[in-house]
Amino acid sequence: MGEVLDKGSIPRNGDFSNRGAAFKFGTERPKNWKSHSDIWISGYFFRGWAEDAVELAEIDTIKSIFKTKQPSLYGFGSGLKFQRWYAYNILEEVDVPGEYYLDRTHGKLYFYPPEEIKTLEISVLKKPLISIKGASNVQIIGIQFECSRGMGVYMERTENNKIQDCTFRNLGIVGVCIGKGIEPFKDLAHEGKGEPASEKIGSYLQHIYSDPLFNREAGHNNGVVNCNIYNTGAGGIHLGGGNRLTLEPGNNYVENCTIHDYNRIEKSYRAGINISGVGNKIMNCEIYNAPSMAILMHGNDHLFEYNEIHHVCRKVHDQGALYYGRDPSERGHKVRYNYFHHLNSPHATSAVYHDDGACGMEVYGNIFYKPGKIPVLIGGGMDNSYTNNIFIDAELGIHIDNRNQNWSKSVLDENGIYDKRLNAINFQKPPYSTRYPHLSKYWDDNPALPKRNPVSKNIFVNVKKTIDGDKEWLPFLNDNWVTQEDPGFVDAEKGNFMLLKTAKAFKKIPGFKSIPFDKIGVNKNLK
Incomplete structure (x- = not known):
């Protein structure tokens, strides 16, 4: 991003005047573009976690200035390494096989084929390829879903349905959606309440921010098993x-799936x-190769186990492979026996990110190898335990801060976001008061101060700094082992971090349990 001359209107700050932005660019290539209509730019224009796309209104090739037709949610900025853009839908730039240009005015598609083409498929389908509503005991097995602007399979109000051994690829949205979405908002907004919609995702993320109890009517015991999505x-x-008001579980699950390259169009907050x-539940999945997060979580009592997550958060700044936050009532999650690795990027990324006061997660028996700049980030929350994990080759292990005492303290205001979300679920009454005993006393427990985040029986191998933050907020117990030596891995050079039965780790940390590394990831033998 070059110098920003006009940030444009900023909807996130309440400016809905719909004014585009203007900024300078530092390349000569726009001088070769004969037509300046229907050209779009995409990128991280201001915030490192918020990718966007806007149409160009004007290109001044003399002064090297872009002007946009629309604003971006957070405005535009420059000077930070993640603030970048790229342009697309430009006829003169179609110079590499696989690229294309869409002339909407004349209804023509210009495509540079990678090889001789015998069949060319173009889809204008927006609806799901298969939609299942109110049906039970349906099995979809061994089908390849591809070539659509929409999604593969949609389900709502279903029981005991299973999608197995299927491939989902070349789709405009997602492979599978279990539960309703929200009608797309007409105006650009960070949050707001909309109308529930079948067969759509739409403005779901904006809606659930304002209505965290939104019941998607997703049914029970539905699964996606042994599928490939890319x-x-x-x-x-x-x-x-599931139902957040009653804490009734949904028992829906994703198991043994491989999910990668899933952000072709939208590149942030569109998780694997x-x-x-x-x-x-999410079990035995491999999720990789994405600019943004692997798992985006809302709700309660979810289980994440035996997953391999790597090479995600490759473009974003200030995000995590597993991410949740800003609602102290979202508790009861278990993250165990997962392998987070190769999350390092030029930006600030994490393996597990408890953002803005996130609470109540048990992180047990995981392996964090080359797990990002801030492998674990606890942003002012409480009741997050780290036990029996192994951290390998990292600048830092776990960071904690007290943001709710300073720059984020407004979340604790009366009638503020925490107050609204706690009252919405009747936090001082069952089932929340009985399921999560600490929650009913939240306001009497000095919520601005992080607490009860114990770090116990963990191994830190070649980690320069184990914890970053006050030890009162993040108790680092004496039963952790910090070492530069091999704790007894089967074959660390080949990436096998199973501990030998004779491993020194078991002597250094009495009671340390072996992590079943051989069971992590996709089971190739599952039928």
């Missing part, structure tokens, strides 16, 4: 289920798996 436009799977509701 080259999708806006995420891999949307997994809803978006999980919401209560009591759903």
